[in-house]
Structure formats: structure tokens, C-alpha cells
Amino acid sequence: MMNELIFFFNKVIVSGAVLGSVYALGAVGVTLIFGILRFAHFAHGDMMTLGAFVAFVLAAIASAMGISTFWPTGFIVLPFAMLITAGLALGIDRTFYQPLREKGVKSVTLLIASIGVTLMIQGLIRLFGGVQTRSFFENEPKELFRFDMSWLGSSRSINISEPQMLLIAVTVIAVVALHFFLTRSRLGKGMRAMADNPSLALVSGINTNQVVRATWIIAGSLAAMAGTMLALDVILKPDLAFNIVLPIFAAAIVGGLGQAYGAIAGGFLIGFAETMSVFNWAIMLRPFRDNLPEWLPNDLSIVPTEYKLTVAFVILVVVLLVRPTGIFKGASS
Amino acid sequence: MSLLEVKDVHGGYGGAPILNGVNMSINKEDVGVIVGPNGAGKSTTLKAIFGLLEVTDGSIQLEGKEIANMQADKLVPLGLGFVPQEFNVFTTMSVHENLEMGAYIRRDDFSDTLTSIYDMFPPLKEKRKQNAGELSGGQRQMVAMGRALMSQPKLLLLDEPSAGLSPRYMMEIFETVVNINKAGVGILMVEQNARQALEFATKGFVLASGKNRFTGTGRELLDDPEVARSFLGG
Numbered sequence: 001m002m003n004e005l006i007f008f009f010n011k012v013i014v015s016g017a018v019l020g021s022v023y024a025l026g027a028v029g030v031t032l033i034f035g036i037l038r039f040a041h042f043a044h045g046d047m048m049t050l051g052a053f054v055a056f057v058l059a060a061i062a063s064a065m066g067i068s069t070f071w072p073t074g075f076i077v078l079p080f081a082m083l084i085t086a087g088l089a090l091g092i093d094r095t096f097y098q099p100l101r102e103k104g105v106k107s108v109t110l111l112i113a114s115i116g117v118t119l120m121i122q123g124l125i126r127l128f129g130g131v132q133t134r135s136f137f138e139n140e141p142k143e144l145f146r147f148d149m150s151w152l153g154s155s156r157s158i159n160i161s162e163p164q165m166l167l168i169a170v171t172v173i174a175v176v177a178l179h180f181f182l183t184r185s186r187l188g189k190g191m192r193a194m195a196d197n198p199s200l201a202l203v204s205g206i207n208t209n210q211v212v213r214a215t216w217i218i219a220g221s222l223a224a225m226a227g228t229m230l231a232l233d234v235i236l237k238p239d240l241a242f243n244i245v246l247p248i249f250a251a252a253i254v255g256g257l258g259q260a261y262g263a264i265a266g267g268f269l270i271g272f273a274e275t276m277s278v279f280n281w282a283i284m285l286r287p288f289r290d291n292l293p294e295w296l297p298n299d300l301s302i303v304p305t306e307y308k309l310t311v312a313f314v315i316l317v318v319v320l321l322v323r324p325t326g327i328f329k330g331a332s333s
Numbered sequence: 334m335s336l337l338e339v340k341d342v343h344g345g346y347g348g349a350p351i352l353n354g355v356n357m358s359i360n361k362e363d364v365g366v367i368v369g370p371n372g373a374g375k376s377t378t379l380k381a382i383f384g385l386l387e388v389t390d391g392s393i394q395l396e397g398k399e400i401a402n403m404q405a406d407k408l409v410p411l412g413l414g415f416v417p418q419e420f421n422v423f424t425t426m427s428v429h430e431n432l433e434m435g436a437y438i439r440r441d442d443f444s445d446t447l448t449s450i451y452d453m454f455p456p457l458k459e460k461r462k463q464n465a466g467e468l469s470g471g472q473r474q475m476v477a478m479g480r481a482l483m484s485q486p487k488l489l490l491l492d493e494p495s496a497g498l499s500p501r502y503m504m505e506i507f508e509t510v511v512n513i514n515k516a517g518v519g520i521l522m523v524e525q526n527a528r529q530a531l532e533f534a535t536k537g538f539v540l541a542s543g544k545n546r547f548t549g550t551g552r553e554l555l556d557d558p559e560v561a562r563s564f565l566g567g
Contacts, residue, residue: 186437189426193434196423203383203417205409205438205484 001287002154008284010159012275018164018233020271021171022244025226027251027263028178029219035195035258036215037097039110044223045245046121047089051224052231052240053125054088055081056134063139074136074232075166081228082221089220090213092117118242125238133237163232170225175264178218182260187214195258247274247312254319256326265327270312277302277311334397336361336488336519337382342391342401344381350389351377353543357521359536361487364511364520366534366551368527368564374543375523376418379490382521383415384408395488410438414486418493418523421477424466428457431465431476435483443483450479453509471502478509482518489513491522495530507533527565531555539564 026048033041058077069076096113143162181188187210194201194211202208227241234240251270255262282300285292303311319327339357343350351374359365367375380386381401382393388401395411405415423431432450436443451458454475460468465476474494481489494510495503503526511533514520524530531537534551539560547560554560 186433189430189433190437192426193423193430193437196425197420199385200417200420200423201434202405203385203409203415204434204480205406206434207406207437 002149002152003156004284004286006149006152006154006156006158008279010156012272012279014158014160014164016272016275017168017268018271019274020268021167022226022230022267023248023251023271024264024267025171025174025222025229026241026244026248027255027267028174028260029222030248030252031255031258031260031263032191032195032215033219034252035260036191036212037101037110038198039107039114040249041219042111042114042245043092043117043121044219045241045243045248046118046125047085047092047220047223048227048230048241049125049238050088050121050227051081051085051220052227052236053129054084054224055228056136056231056236058084059136068140072136072142072162072166072232073140074228075163078170078225078228082224085224086217086220089216089223093212093216122238122242129238131238133235135235136232161233163229167229167233170229174222174225178260181218187211191215243309247309250312250316254316254326256328259326259328262326262328269327270315273315274308274311278305278308335359336363336396337521338392338394338397339378339382340392340394342378342381342388342393344377344386344388344390346386351386351543352381352388354391354545355381355540355543356545356548357536357538359488359519359521361517361519362514363535364514364533365522365536365538366527366530367521367523367538367540368531368554369538369540369546370564373540375540376492377543378540379415379492379521379523383413383490409484409486412485412487414481414484414489414518416477416481416489416491416494418496422465422468422473422480425464427462428465428468428476429461431480432457432483435480438484446483446485450482453482453512454479471498471505474498474502474506475509478506478513482513486518488519488521491520493523493525495524495526503529528555531565 026044030041030044055074055077058080059073062073062077067073067076096117097110100110100113145160145162145165146157148157182192190201190206191211191214193204193206194208198208231240247270251266252263254269255264255266278301280299280301282298335358337357337359339355342352342355345351355374355378357365367378369375377386381388384403384405392399393401395413398411400408400411423434426434432447436446456472457475457479460472465473468476478494491510494506498506507529510520510522522530531551531554537549537551537554538545539547539554547554547557549557
């Protein structure tokens with residue numbers, strides 16, 4: 001029985017936490033941008049990919065300079081990649097979204113503009129980086145930690161790769177830091193005030209342009225963090241995060257748009273739901289196989305792996321039916 | 334030089350003009366009350382002063398400095414405070430955080446101001462950790478006024494502070510307004526409860542169709558038979 005439980009732990013808990021971390025980091029950015037600027041930032045997935053490419057270039061430079069440490073080089077350059085991506089996010093806002101905002105356009109216009117930004121980022125990445133996949137670990141080994149579980153009577157071990165461990169660790173750090181920023185700092189509280197009531201924030205003398213800039217810096221750096229860690233865990237490719245922008249939006253909406261904690265909860269909820277629904281539950285029944293009826297199929301997963309993405313939408317629809325404003329009460333528009 | 338000087342202000346939201354020549358003068362010891370029928374441009378006048386709609390003609394001066402069409406977030410540091418009629422608290426933030434947001438522009442230690450606000454509104458001190466969205470209408474109004482006072486304004490604009498409140502709360506709010514004024518803050522407020530408000534107004538302005546119809550002290554307006562007949566319901 002222990003073997004099956006460890007298998008479950010590896011396939012559902014570890015994978016779910018990894019996936020949930022990526023979704024949560026992305027969804028926090030989406031939800032903050034929605035809360036402050038009132039539009040769905042469709043280009044957020046590509047901002048994540050962009051961040052990962054920035055990190056890849058920095059890692060290549062670092063290894064060319066002979067920098068090699070105990071940690072993966074892609075992880076060492078992460079703070080710089082976050083900084084650069086935050087700058088790029090500010091530049092994108094200044095160039096594309098700010099002029100539209102100043103004209104007072106509707107939020108759907110900004111959404112369409114962000115789809116344009118998506119196409120531009122994708123084009124630029126393919127133009128300069130080509131279409132091939134790349135690994136951060138061409139010149140260094142990717143560590144896999146095996147936690148021996150024989151003390152529990154299991155021959156299987158709990159397996160977590162180094163990037164996965166680091167991803168979960170940086171996500172926890174980012175969430176705690178964000179919490180303190182939003183509840184303790186003047187600018188963070190101003191950000192919540194502006195998300196709560198933009199006209200009252202203006203009337204209170206809150207510098208709304210400064211809040212907008214802070215939003216892009218946070219969203220951009222968290223996007224770079226999520227993209228880089230995802231690329232370290234799997235592989236770097238031009239459509240790295242475009243494929244997951246929909247579950248990220250689902251996570252933000254499920255959590256309640258504009259609610260930072262909701263986005264984190266929504267991210268993990270959808271991450272775990274996806275890994276649980278593709279898990280073959282028949283494995284858990286193996287210890288009892290002698291007593292099971294013959295007709296029971298060998299595959300008891302809820303959906304086949306290729307339909308994993310649909311799980312996010314099933315959850316989205318169910319949550320919106322029961323609580324139209326999301327788990328944490330968010331904006332209804 | 335008066336604290337606020339509004340001269341022949343015209344303006345609107347881009348369509349047909351709503352203000353067609355509003356004149357007002359407020360000193361620091363004044364409580365100015367704007368009354369008039371619906372659609373007369375009462376709230377619009379406050380919004381025009383606070384840079385929330387376009388002023389197309391005329392001038393607005395705060396201590397001699399032209400402030401027409403200045404952004405709201407630039408006006409707070411100049412000493413202007415505004416309490417909107419609706420949506421005037423941050424509902425998802427605690428009472429304490431609401432007050433902190435009022436002091437957003439201040440980089441000095443504002444704990445003394447905070448203490449004085451809690452002294453002025455004792456129920457807020459008790460509920461300072463509660464979200465403002467959970468408070469009653471009257472308490473929300475206290476939060477809204479407290480928030481505006483945190484920036485230590487020279488002039489406080491209030492848009493119908495007694496709207497939706499019971500008569501008991503209305504009198505309490507009016508008393509507070511007078512006390513704020515005694516502490517050295519000029520007041521300009523819009524009021525539906527015109528009679529009660531004009532009782533303590535040092536300056537009254539009757540607006541109709543976006544311009545001044547009558548201007549005088551509160552008492553003068555109350556005693557003017559035409560004002561009483563046309564605007565105060567006989």
C-alpha cells in the first residue's frame with residue numbers, strides 16, 4: 001500500500017504543487033493588473049515566456065563568463081531576469097496601454113491591445129530565438145532529489161527535481177513578501193485602495209501613476225519568476241506559457257478578480273485539480289486487486305492527460321455558478 | 334485674500350455645460366452651504382473645484398493660486414479635502430487603513446492626527462480593525478470625514494454628508510462639521526436638508542440651472558421669502 005501512496009504523492013501532490021505555483025505566480029499578476037487597470041491582460045503568458053528567455057540569455061552570458069555554482073545558473077540569474085522583465089513590462093505599458101488609458105478607452109479595447117502585445121512578443125521571441133526548444137541544463141546536471149521512504153515500508157522514493165524544489169520555495173517567499181507588501185507598506189496599501197475604489201484613491205491624494213508602475217513591476221517580475229522556473233523544470237520554448245495562459249486566467253477568476261490571495265488559492269486549486277483528474281486512480285486499488293471485480297478497467301483517471309486543460313474550465317464554470325464573484329469576493333465585471 | 338475664490342465658473346462633462354457661472358468665496362472661518370433643486374449643479378460645483386470635471390471658463394483660486402483643472406491628487410497636498418457622497422470609504426480595508434490612506438501624502442508622523450480623529454469619532458476607535466464595508470451608514474460617513482481630515486486640509490468639501498442618515502445622525506454630523514470648522518478648517522458643503530444646514534451656515538449659496546440665484550449668510554437666505562418659497566418648500 002505504501003508504494004501506491006508514494007506514487008500518488010509524486011504524481012499528484014508534488015506535480016500539483018509545482019503546477020499550482022506556476023499558476024499562482026501568473027494569476028497574481030493577472031489579478032493585480034485587473035484590480036488596478038481594469039482589464040484582462042492577455043499578454044501575461046508571453047510576459048512569462050519573455051522573462052524565461054531573458055533568464056536564458058543571462059544564464060548563457062554567465063556561463064560564458066565561467067560562472068558556475070552549486071545552484072542552477074538559470075536560478076542564479078533569476079533576480080536580474082526579474083528586474084529586466086519588470087522594466088520591459090513598464091516599457092510595454094508606457095508604449096501601448098498608457099496612451100490608450102489616457103484616451104479613456106473601454107476595457108475591451110485594452111484587452112484587444114494586449115492580444116496584439118501577445119503576438120508581438122511571440123514574433124520577437126521567434127525572430128531572435130528561433131522556434132526550437134532549449135534546455136537550461138545543457139552544460140550542467142539537473143539534480144533529482146530522491147527521498148528514501150523505506151522507513152515507511154516503501155520501495156519507492158519521493159522524487160523532486162532541484163528546479164521543482166526551488167520553484168515551490170520561491171513561490172512561498174514571493175507570496176509571503178507580497179502579503180507584507182500589501183498589508184504593511186504605504187504603497188501596497190495604496191494599491192489595495194486603488195483596486196477597491198479608484199476615484200476615492202485619487203481624491204485621497206494617492207499617486208495613481210506610481211501605483212500603476214508598482215503593479216507592472218510586481219506583475220512583470222513575478223511573471224519572469226514563474227516563466228524561468230517553469231522553463232527550468234520542463235524546457236524553454238517560444239510557446240512556453242502561452243499554453244497555460246487560460247488556466248492562469250481561470251485561477252485568477254476562480255479566486256475572485258482583483259484578489260491577490262484569491263489568485264494564489266485559485267492557482268493551487270486548479271493545479272491540484274489538474275493533477276488529480278489525470279491521475280490513474282486504478283493504481284490506488286492495486287493492493288486490493290484480488291478482490292476487485294473483473295470488469296473494472298485498468299485506467300480510472302478522470303480525464304486523459306491531453307484534456308488536462310479542460311479541468312480548469314470545469315472548475316471555473318462550477319465556481320462561477322455557485323459564487324459568481326469567485327472564492328474571495330472579487331470584481332464582478 | 335480668501336481661502337477659496339470661485340469666479341464665474343463654467344463647465345461640464347464634455348456634453349452640454351452644467352455650470353453656467355458659479356461664484357463663491359469661502360474664508361477659513363466660514364461654513365459655506367450650497368443648496369438648490371436637483372440638477373442645479375451643486376455636486377458638480379464641488380467636483381469642478383476638485384478637478385473631477387472640466388472647467389471651461391472662469392477661475393478657481395485656493396489662497397490666490399489658480400487650481401482650475403488641476404488633478405485631484407495634486408490638490409490634496411495644497412490643502413483641499415473632499416468627502417464624496419457615495420462610495421466614500423474603501424470597503425475592503427479596515428477603518429484604520431482607511432484613515433491611513435487619507436494621510437497618504439504625508440511623510441511626517443501622523444499619529445497625533447489619528448488620535449484626534451479617534452477622539453472626534455469614538456465609535457471608529459472601537460472598530461478600527463473592522464472593514465469599513467461592514468459599518469453602518471453613519472459610521473461610514475465618520476470614516477469618510479476622518480479620512481479626508483487626515484491630510485490636514487485647509488478647506489474641506491463635503492457632498493451631502495447627511496444623505497441617507499437618520500435625523501439623529503444628521504444632527505451629529507452637522508455638529509461635527511461645525512466643530513471641524515471651529516478647529517480652523519474652512520467648510521464648503523452641499524446639503525439636501527437645506528433648512529437645518531442654513532441654520533449654521535455663515536455663507537449660503539442657492540444654485541439653479543448651474544448659476545447663483547441667491548447668495549448671503551445662512552440666516553439671510555432663511556429669512557428671504559422668495560428663497561423660502563422657491564427653494565425651501567415654503
